[in-house]
Amino acid sequence: AGLVAQQAAQTGTGADWPGVGGSADESGYSQLSAINTANIRKLGLAWSLDLEGEVSLEATPLAVNGILYFSGSYGAVYAVDGASGRLIWKYDPEIWKVNPTRQAMGMGVNRGVAYDNGRIFIGVLDGRLIALDARTGAVAWSVNTLPPGTMHSLTGAPRTFNGKVIIGNGGADIGQRGFVTAYDQKTGAQVWRFWTVPGSPEQNAGDPVMEMAAKSWNGSYWKTGTGGTVWNGMTFDSELNRIYLGVGNAGPYDPEKRSPGGGDNLFVASIVALDADSGQYIWHYQQNPRESWDYKATANMIAATVTIDGRPRKVLMQQPTNGFFYVLDRETGKLISAEKVGKVSWASHIDMATGRPVETANVHYQEGPVDIYPSTLGSHNWQAMSYSPQTGLAYIPYMQAGARYAKADKGFLASITGASASFITQKRDKDDLTGALLAWDPVAQKARWRMARPHLWNGGTLATAGGLVFQGTADGYVRAHDAASGKEMWRFNAGLGIIGAPMSYAIGDTQYVSLLVGWGGTTAAASEILNVGWKYGAQPRRLLSFAIGGKARLAPSPPRDMAIHALDDPSIVLDEKAVAAGKEMGFICGACHGMAFKGAGAPGPDLRESALSLSEENFYQVVQEGALAERGMPRFPLGKAQIHNIWSYLRATAREALGTRKPDTDTATAARF
C-alpha cells in the first residue's frame, strides 16, 4: 500500500469512503491530506465519465478498495474504477417495468448506496431494498420495504451497521406515516422496524412508545395523515451502538387538520435515538412541536466529540430546515445549545430550560396568512454539511428564502397539505433568494466565515485534513476553500450545476476528490426561485475525479440560458374551458416540469420547449400510454378529457412565454409541497 493509504489505515477512514457521509459519523470529513492548501492550485481533472440518460444526481459516491459506487436517477447503480474512470458494471432496477404505478413518486431522485461485506445496497423509489454483489452487480436479494397500499416513496441512501442495513422512506407531504426498517445484510430478513409516529389505537396498543407518542396527537390523526418520514438523515453511532433518525415534517401541514385543538405530534420534526440491535427507543428531541411549515429534521446528523466548557462531550450536530443549529448530547438527547444560523422568523429562540422553541405570533397561521423564514426548502436541506475536527467547524450549504403560509382547502394540492406555502419571490434583504457556504463553530454557536453564493440549492460539502472544504455550486463550478479562512483557492468549470456532495479517496499515493454533476432534485416545483438556466438534456451529467497534476479535459457543455425557447403551432385553437381545467391539474406535471410549466431544467424538461408536445396525440401517448416511461416519464392513467385539459393549459403557457397570450397573473396554484 502507498504512503497515503497507510496513513489512512492508521486513522480509520481515509483511503476508502465507505458511506455517503464518509465514515459512520456522517462527518463528510476525509483524513487524506495529499491534496492540501499548499498544492491545491495544481489540482486538475484526472478523469471523467459521462452518464448517459441521467438527470438529477444527488448521491455522494462511495469508494471501497479503489472502486467507486453510486446511484443515479431511478435507482440505477454504477461501479467505476477509481483510477481510470472505467465503468465496471451498471445495475438498473427498471422501476418503469417492475412497478410502473410507482414511477411517479419521488421525482426519480436517489441519494446514494451503502456498502458492507462485499455487498452494495440500494433503496429504490418503488420501495424495494436491493442487495447487489459489489464485484458483479448481480442481485443477491430484493425485499419490498413498504406495507401494501401505502403511497410512500423511497429516495434515501441506506446505512449499514452490525451486519444490518437500514432504510426509511418518503411521503410525509402526502400524509404517509413514517417508519424505518433494519434488515439482515446476508438474507434480507427483517430484523426490526420502528414507526416514527403513532397509528390507529389498535395499532398502538401494547407498544409503550407509540402509546406515549399518541398522547401528543388529537382527533383521528391516523385517518387524516401524520407524516414524519425518515427520507434522508440516519447516523450510526458506533461508540454508543445507536441509530439516530432524522424525522420529517407532518402532513397535512396545517396542524388543525391532523390534530385539532393541540398536541406536539411526536415524533414529527424530531431526532430519535434507537438501540442499533433491537430498534428500541432510547430518547428523542423534537425541534418543532406541532410542526406546521414542512420543517423537517431530515438533514444529516454528525456524531462528534467536542470540548465544551473544558469537558469532552459526545455530541450530535444538525442544521435542519428550520434554520437553527442544534447541538445535542448524544448520550442523553439533551439540548446543549441551539442558535439561528441565518434569517429565521418562526421563533425568537430556543428556551434552554425546556428545550422548546419560543414561537412568534400567528406562526401556525391560525389567524391568517403569515410570511415566515425559512421556507419549505429550509435554510439547509438534504445537501450534507461536513465537519472538520481539525478546524472544529461545520460547513453548511446555507439558503435564505421565506414563504407565505396560509390555511387552504381549495384545489387538489391544498386538499392534501391543508395549507398553501408560496415562496416569497420579492427580495426583502440582499441575501434573500441566495445561498452561502457557512463555516459554523458549533461550540461558540456562531459563524466564523461566510462565502456568498449567488444562487440557492448548491451541493453538500466535503472537509479534508488538507485544510480544505470542497463544494459544487448551482452555477456549475467545483470549488475549494481554505477551511480556516473561507478564501476560495481553486475552482473548476463543471459545465452544469451541482447538488451532490464531493468525497475523497486514495489509490496508492494518489488522493482523489470526486463528485457527481447533475443539477436537479425534487425542485422543479420551486422553479420560480431555483431556475439557474440549465436545460434538461442539454448539459451532460457526469462523474468527475480530480487529482494533483490531473490533465484531463472536459468537453464543454452548452452554457446556462435563462431564455425560454417556447414552441407553438399558431393553428391550434385553444378551448378556454379546457385551459382553466388543465391549470387545476397542472400541479401533477409541476412537480417535475415546474409549476405553470416553468421548468427548472430538471428533473423533467421545460415542456413549453418540447416539439413533441405540440401534438395532442403525441402528448396523449406519452402521458396515458407511457411512451417515454423507460426514459423516466411515468405513465399517468388519466382520461382523454383530462389529458386534453392539461395539454390545452400547456399550450396556453407556451403562448404566454412567447408573448402571444396575456400572462396569467393568478398564482394561487403556485403552492409547493
Ligand SMILES: O=C(O)c1cc(C(=O)O)c2c(n1)C(=O)C(=O)c1cc(C(=O)O)[nH]c1-2
Ligand atoms: O416529506 C417527505 O417524505 C419528503 C421526501 C423527500 C424525498 O424523498 O426526496 C423530500 C422532501 N420531503 C422535502 O421536503 C424536500 O424538500 C426534498 C428535497 C428533495 C430532493 O431530493 O431534492 N427531496 C425531498
